Amino acid sequence: MGDLGFDPAPGNPAAVLALTRKLTASAASLGEASRVVKALASHSSAWQGEAATAFRASLSQDLPRYLGSAHASVAEAARRLTEWHDTLVAHRALAARYAAEAAAATTEESLADARRLARELAAEHGAAARRVAHTLDSASDRLTPKEPGLLAATWHKIADDPGDALSNASAVLGAVAAGAALLCPPAGLAIGLVAGGLSLAALTTHLADPKFRKPLTDGFTKGEFDADFWKSSVTLLGDTAGAVPGLAAVASGAKAGTAAARAAMVAAPEASALSGLSAGAGAFRSTTWSTGLAVQEVENPLITWAVRTTDPTTRKAVGLVAPVAGGLTGVGGYLSDSDSIEQASTAADGARGVLDDAPSAGAKAANAWAAMRP
16 A cells, blocks of 8 residues: 555455355355254144155254254354454555555654554454454354264264174174184184174164165065165175074074983982073083084085085185175275265175075084984
């Protein structure tokens, strides 16, 4: 500014005012949208019926909160910009006054005074601009919801779909059990029994979930063989195949335990029922463990046939491929939300289920059944 040598209050009040008006209008629109969505999501009697139920089911629970937060943030930004507009107008008026005083100065002292006042105004103007910028940055941060971190996102997925979480945990433990069985069969069996229990829990959890059953029902009744149908089908196959070997070992133990308890009661009818239960529990434990160890050694008949000309070490190494692949797809679901990755995992799990899980589970169950028969 002329004789001042600088502009102590830079800015365009007209541009700020235009932006303020746009933000005010946006805040009003967001406020109305927030009100409407909250009303629709609140099961209002104003909208009932099948369409209303479907809409509310698909509506994200976070949407009303995000809209409310966006409305508050944009409205706050509009208020701050309005205040900044008023401050800018006042500061530019002062800057023009100091510039006029500098132009009219007849002495070095009066010119220095005008420039000193202008520098003080520049410092105040800069501080006010930084405060406004900080406020607008904070409003912008609140406007857009932050993406959760990996651990938070993983926990949300587990909480949202406990059945899948159990399936994935079973797949990971199944891979660990397969590896441990090569080095220490008892350790592999212990881990495998836990994995089987998780598969059984996943199976019951999935079957009890209407959202899981719906794609299967629609597929068989309406011919809707979409991605959800195949995902549910593959998951059901994996849960069932994972639970079968453990159930077979437990069933064998239960049969032996029942027989032992009855024999103990017949041999010593005067003894207490507790002695029969003790004998039954011991037989159940030992038979379940021995059957589990025997079942663990049963190989997938398809793989056995495919690598029949190789040595046992190679066959065991090949047998690890499918469990490890299952563990990787189980973990991979928590690392990405990509639909293409999910579809690839479903395809891989489907192939693994048909070529490894189902044949292995069938062969193991057959082995256990043969041991149970008199």
